[in-house]
Amino acid sequence: MTPVNTLEIRGLRITLPGTARPVLDGVDLTVGPGETVALVGESGSGKSLTSRSALRLMPPRAAVEGEVRVGGRDVLTMDAAELRAVRAGKVAMVFQDPRAAVNPLRRIGDFLTESVTLTKAMSRADAAARAAGLLRAVGLDDSVLHKYPGQVSGGMLQRVVIAAALMGDPALLLADEPTTALDVTSQAEVIALLAGLRERFGTGLLFVTHDLDLAAAISDRVYVMYAGRIAESGPAETLFARPRHPYTAALLASTPRMDGPRGRLAAIEGQPPDLREPLPGCAFAVRCPLATEVCDRRAPLPAAAPDRPDHRAACHHSDRLEGSNADARHH
Numbered sequence: 001m002t003p004v005n006t007l008e009i010r011g012l013r014i015t016l017p018g019t020a021r022p023v024l025d026g027v028d029l030t031v032g033p034g035e036t037v038a039l040v041g042e043s044g045s046g047k048s049l050t051s052r053s054a055l056r057l058m059p060p061r062a063a064v065e066g067e068v069r070v071g072g073r074d075v076l077t078m079d080a081a082e083l084r085a086v087r088a089g090k091v092a093m094v095f096q097d098p099r100a101a102v103n104p105l106r107r108i109g110d111f112l113t114e115s116v117t118l119t120k121a122m123s124r125a126d127a128a129a130r131a132a133g134l135l136r137a138v139g140l141d142d143s144v145l146h147k148y149p150g151q152v153s154g155g156m157l158q159r160v161v162i163a164a165a166l167m168g169d170p171a172l173l174l175a176d177e178p179t180t181a182l183d184v185t186s187q188a189e190v191i192a193l194l195a196g197l198r199e200r201f202g203t204g205l206l207f208v209t210h211d212l213d214l215a216a217a218i219s220d221r222v223y224v225m226y227a228g229r230i231a232e233s234g235p236a237e238t239l240f241a242r243p244r245h246p247y248t249a250a251l252l253a254s255t256p257r258m259d260g261p262r263g264r265l266a267a268i269e270g271q272p273p274d275l276r277e278p279l280p281g282c283a284f285a286v287r288c289p290l291a292t293e294v295c296d297r298r299a300p301l302p303a304a305a306p307d308r309p310d311h312r313a314a315c316h317h318s319d320r321l322e323g324s325n326a327d328a329r330h331h
Contacts, residue, residue, distance in 0.1 A: 004072040006172045006204030007031040007054055011066035014049065016059055019275040024049060025228045031172065036198055036205040038215035041225035044272060047208045051174045054091050056083055071171055088119045092165035093174040098157040102149045109145035112164050121168065134163040138193055155186030162193065166201065176208045191218055212255050216240050224248045227273050227283035230302065234311030244305055244313035244321055246288045282316065290317040
């Protein structure tokens, strides 16, 4: 029997009042059991909204279509009790700023244990023991339980927030740019920690980031998002080595590298499309060097590479990108 995906998003379309097109436009995405999937794109592309849909955290007055299945159950059609159970145990989120996620006036031990004790998932004694064990798993000692958030560093507090996310033994962990507020050393530590915890606890991980190098370091598969649509998806190694969408290639070309050529970094000219304007064609067409008339008229459907069925791109000219300078530069 084929195992049920930890997260399966199908045809997710979210429209907000006053917009001419959906904020998310037919998003398809899966995370398998114990798999790490990266969701990459510019700010405003819809990454965070896609990840938060697993908890049904939608903007006010949003019109929602499609399916968001967690462990085979559609979150979008759950009643209040089912949704509380998902949020309390099956799915957990690590946000960008750890200090925004905690109450500065309460001890860290209370922060870690309150969700599972309030829902009566654990006794206070069991919750305290699990909190201490998870702190050790993230590289901290039990003394942190008695401290206040202001008494630990940002890197330590992000570890605390990760431990809190694991308290309910979730099947799916959503990490929404969890290293943005940290220094470079702490970033590397948190990335290694998440990878280790995924292996140890078998948790599916959806890692949201705008940093392609981070995505390459941690993920099994990658989805590249642009203007509310999935532009490209595939195994991380293949996608970064042989991009089939001009947006992915442009992101790679604009990523600074120590061993890269000297001089000004490449930049993606122009701006993402305005939500107040309709978008009949490809969202990236106005910024794309490969764009032709068909790109303005008709939105491309995702299609697999001829020799790589699990590597898909929504581009009318993917085959022109194969073997180009962009491809050679990253192969």
